[in-house]
Amino acid sequence: MRIHDQKLRSDRMVFYEKDIDRLNGELDAFLELSKARCALLIDRDGHQVTRRGEAVGSSVESISALIAGSFAATKEMARLLGESEFTVMFHQGKRDSIQLQLVGERTLLAVLFDERTNLGLVRFYAAEACQRLADVFESMSHEDRGAALSSDFSADAAAALDQLF
Numbered sequence: 590m591r592i593h594d595q596k597l598r599s600d601r602m603v604f605y606e607k608d609i610d611r612l613n614g615e616l617d618a619f620l621e622l623s624k625a626r627c628a629l630l631i632d633r634d635g636h637q638v639t640r641r642g643e644a645v646g647s648s649v650e651s652i653s654a655l656i657a658g659s660f661a662a663t664k665e666m667a668r669l670l671g672e673s674e675f676t677v678m679f680h681q682g683k684r685d686s687i688q689l690q691l692v693g694e695r696t697l698l699a700v701l702f703d704e705r706t707n708l709g710l711v712r713f714y715a716a717e718a719c720q721r722l723a724d725v726f727e728s729m730s731h732e733d734r735g736a737a738l739s740s741d742f743s744a745d746a747a748a749a750l751d752q753l754f
Contacts, residue, residue, distance in 0.1 A: 604729075609639050611725050616641040619718035624706035626685075629699040630692070630722070631656055638696065645701070656689055656699050679708065690715055693723040 604612075616628045620642050627642035629649070635657030637649055645652055664674040678689040688700045688711055698719055702711050 604638060608725070608729055612639050612722065613641055615718055615721050615725060619700075619714055623700070623702070623711050623714040625700045625702040625711055626705070627701040628718075629653065629656070629701075631697045631699060633657055633660070633695050633697065642701075652699075656697060660689055660691070660697055677712075681708075688712065688715060690719055692719045693726045696722070696726065698722065 612630060616630065616639065619625070620628055625642065627640065627645060629640045629645070629652070630638040631653045632638060635654035637653045640649060660678065663678055667673065667675045674691070676691040680687050680689075685701060685703050686708070688702075688708070690698045690700075692698050698715060700711055700715055
């Protein structure tokens with residue numbers, strides 16, 4: 590049972606305030622260099638980790654879920670074409686464009702940009718940013734991430750509840 594608990598913990602991404610601050614710093618630097626409008630960091634399940642830059646006009650939760658779904662569908666297309674997966678996707682609209690890029694194994698960087706910049710700048714700086722973000726995730730994975738509950742937790746919790754009532 591203990592090994593199963595450890596696997597669940599390692600599979601789940603847990604972020605503390607200092608983690609988000611580090612990730613936000615990397616995204617802010619990327620936005621400054623690339624002149625993109627917005628950068629979203631999303632886990633592969635479609636949950637937003639953090640967002641920097643201009644506000645997104647629609648529901649960030651919906652956009653995050655759709656980005657993850659789009660990436661999952663593209664992964665299957667890559668597999669059918671003999672690739673393990675495509676790590677970068679690009680969609681161009683009349684005004685706005687979006688680039689999606691895999692960061693490490695479990696996170697996606699979505700970059701929204703318009704005519705204030707160009708795809709070449711976004712791609713160049715996104716590649717750098719993804720490496721730096723992956724380094725942050727790697728360092729997070731080596732940190733002691735959990736505060737283990739004491740063996741007396743149940744008794745302590747029961748005592749604290751008794752004092753309240």
